[in-house]
Amino acid sequence: MEYLIIIISTIFINNIVLAKFLGICPFLGVSKNTSTAVGMGGAVVFVMTLSTIMTYLVQHYILIPLGIEYMQTVTYILVIAFLVQVVEIILKKVSPDLYQALGVYLPLITTNCTILGVAILVIQNNFNLMESVVFAIGNSIGFTLAIALFSSIREQLDNADLPEYMQGVPAALITASILSMAFMGFAGLV
Amino acid sequence: MATIKSSFINLLLTLAIVTLIAGLSLGYVYQWTKEPIAQAQMAKQLKAIESVVEGYDNNPVNEKYKVATPDGKDSLEFFPARKGEELIGVAIKTKSTRGYSGDIWVMVGFDQAGQIKNIVVIEHKETPGLGSKMTTPAFVNQFLNKHPEKLKLKVKKDGGDIDAISGATISSRAYVEAVQSAFDTFKSSVNHATAN
Amino acid sequence: MPQPISNTDTFLKGIIKENPVFVILLGLCPTLGVTSSAINGLGMGVATAFVLVMSNLAISLVKNIIPDKVRIPAFIVIIAAFVTVVQLLMAAYTPALNEQLGLFIPLIVVNCIVLGRAEAFASRNTSGASILDGLGMGVGFTFALLLLGAIRELLGNLSFFGYKIVEADGILIFILAPGAFITLGFIIATMKWMKGRKKSSTR
Numbered sequence: 001m002e003y004l005i006i007i008i009s010t011i012f013i014n015n016i017v018l019a020k021f022l023g024i025c026p027f028l029g030v031s032k033n034t035s036t037a038v039g040m041g042g043a044v045v046f047v048m049t050l051s052t053i054m055t056y057l058v059q060h061y062i063l064i065p066l067g068i069e070y071m072q073t074v075t076y077i078l079v080i081a082f083l084v085q086v087v088e089i090i091l092k093k094v095s096p097d098l099y100q101a102l103g104v105y106l107p108l109i110t111t112n113c114t115i116l117g118v119a120i121l122v123i124q125n126n127f128n129l130m131e132s133v134v135f136a137i138g139n140s141i142g143f144t145l146a147i148a149l150f151s152s153i154r155e156q157l158d159n160a161d162l163p164e165y166m167q168g169v170p171a172a173l174i175t176a177s178i179l180s181m182a183f184m185g186f187a188g189l190v
Numbered sequence: 191m192a193t194i195k196s197s198f199i200n201l202l203l204t205l206a207i208v209t210l211i212a213g214l215s216l217g218y219v220y221q222w223t224k225e226p227i228a229q230a231q232m233a234k235q236l237k238a239i240e241s242v243v244e245g246y247d248n249n250p251v252n253e254k255y256k257v258a259t260p261d262g263k264d265s266l267e268f269f270p271a272r273k274g275e276e277l278i279g280v281a282i283k284t285k286s287t288r289g290y291s292g293d294i295w296v297m298v299g300f301d302q303a304g305q306i307k308n309i310v311v312i313e314h315k316e317t318p319g320l321g322s323k324m325t326t327p328a329f330v331n332q333f334l335n336k337h338p339e340k341l342k343l344k345v346k347k348d349g350g351d352i353d354a355i356s357g358a359t360i361s362s363r364a365y366v367e368a369v370q371s372a373f374d375t376f377k378s379s380v381n382h383a384t385a386n
Numbered sequence: 387m388p389q390p391i392s393n394t395d396t397f398l399k400g401i402i403k404e405n406p407v408f409v410i411l412l413g414l415c416p417t418l419g420v421t422s423s424a425i426n427g428l429g430m431g432v433a434t435a436f437v438l439v440m441s442n443l444a445i446s447l448v449k450n451i452i453p454d455k456v457r458i459p460a461f462i463v464i465i466a467a468f469v470t471v472v473q474l475l476m477a478a479y480t481p482a483l484n485e486q487l488g489l490f491i492p493l494i495v496v497n498c499i500v501l502g503r504a505e506a507f508a509s510r511n512t513s514g515a516s517i518l519d520g521l522g523m524g525v526g527f528t529f530a531l532l533l534l535g536a537i538r539e540l541l542g543n544l545s546f547f548g549y550k551i552v553e554a555d556g557i558l559i560f561i562l563a564p565g566a567f568i569t570l571g572f573i574i575a576t577m578k579w580m581k582g583r584k585k586s587s588t589r
Contacts, residue, residue: 022493177566223475233481318562
């Protein structure tokens with residue numbers, strides 16, 4: 001039951017993009033094409049879950065026992081960078097099409113604030129390993145939901161008749177704000 | 191740009207050395223900031239305690255102890271306030287996980303009789319302009335100098351004596367729940383003390 | 387052979403012409419995440435500027451010792467180290483601001499501006515120029531956050547830097563999530579409009 005609450009709150013109530021403001025760069029950058037957006041979302045689910053597990057283990061079995069919690073930022077980012085490299089290599093071999101489609105966005109996942117953000121949040125929230133995994137899966141699904149919704153709106157937006165200074169990023173941001181308002185309606189769900 | 195060959199050993203070595211240097215420098219900065227950080231944290235706790243109990247001359251943070259809540263699910267931090275040898279009150283750090291946007295941490299000050307002296311919100315993520323109004327005197331004054339045995343700690347909607355914040359029933363409920371939890375734990379700790 | 391740009395230009399370009407937030411559209415996460423008040427925006431900007439200057443400096447000093455292939459991870463470690471320094475300093479000396487900015491302080495390490503400048507500038511230029519570049523971008527970033535934070539605080543809370551101007555609630559949406567998106571959207575739209583007018587007036 002606890003897990004269900006975590007899932008609902010991470011996907012809808014505290015949506016990582018629309019409420020927590022993490023992952024804005026890929027949100028505005030990738031979301032021009034829905035299928036790429038979903039592909040990126042899938043990659044994020046995979047990387048986020050794995051990196052959360054690994055950083056959790058680093059925190060609890062290396063940093064805390066040695067009393068070097070201040071090394072959290074450095075070690076976490078190394079783990080994430082390393083993991084993304086591994087994912088890239090595997091993806092190239094297993095699914096070259098997806099690898100091509102994601103293009104430059106895959107290494108960009110390293111600097112994606114969502115991955116590092118979630119890794120730090122599970123420690124701040126004092127989750128155990130299982131709760132952390134559920135939290136990571138929930139957040140990455142929430143991310144995918146946000147960019148998938150957004151990209152399908154943006155595909156329409158590109159055809160709209162907007163004044164020149166509104167085209168592109170400004171319209172995207174205002175759309176995002178409306179989407180964010182819509183998601184605010186989920187508050188109080190649990 | 192780079193003038194050293196990119197052999198695999200060199201790559202690993204360089205990265206290891208950079209990380210080592212970073213780690214050592216950070217260790218140094220950490221040692222240097224450890225004291226100020228601890229002091230800043232203690233100052234923050236003392237500030238919250240000061241606003242809910244007054245007239246003490248000890249350091250409540252140094253004498254803090256934990257008491258299990260009656261339902262056994264959690265334990266709250268008690269900060270005893272003493273004047274000389276006499277215990278004049280206690281500040282209890284309590285929380286509710288049922289805030290609108292997450293946990294609400296509250297510091298409640300009781301005198302030894304169990305009367306609420308003051309309540310201060312330490313941390314919350316409630317909606318500005320709605321739930322955030324639980325820090326305003328208009329809301330908090332309902333609790334002051336009242337005893338929870340006489341003041342029903344529930345919002346009026348739930349049959350209690352507390353006027354909830356309009357438009358922020360959930361925040362109000364969580365706040366009240368936190369205060370109730372503090373009092374229940376206080377009562378049980380007093381009972382254990384007198385039973386011994 | 388292109389004219390090398392002067393030191394003043396290196397510094398100034400980060401503020402308006404190549405403003406990292408409004409023009410290059412980088413570092414948007416903290417821009418939206420901590421600008422619910424002017425002080426928060428300012429604090430975040432200064433913290434990021436510190437990391438920018440220090441990491442640009444450090445990277446320009448070691449750029450010839452680091453093998454090409456391990457360049458990015460090495461830069462990231464250096465940046466992460468300086469971010470940790472900021473984390474520790476803020477926890478010790480500005481605890482209130484530290485709590486307000488919360489998660490976004492360690493997230494400076496994945497702020498695309500920092501790694502972007504390290505890669506695009508510091509790894510190819512002298513230390514002096516790198517410091518100026520970091521400083522310029524830092525000032526530009528701080529300016530963007532300050533502007534956004536001030537507008538949101540003014541409209542949403544009717545206060546400026548914490549001083550209430552009118553004792554009433556503002557248009558609350560501005561200090562909430564949607565408000566961040568809207569304000570930034572309108573600021574960028576305004577800048578594009580101004581650029582468009584300049585272009586047509588010089589024709």
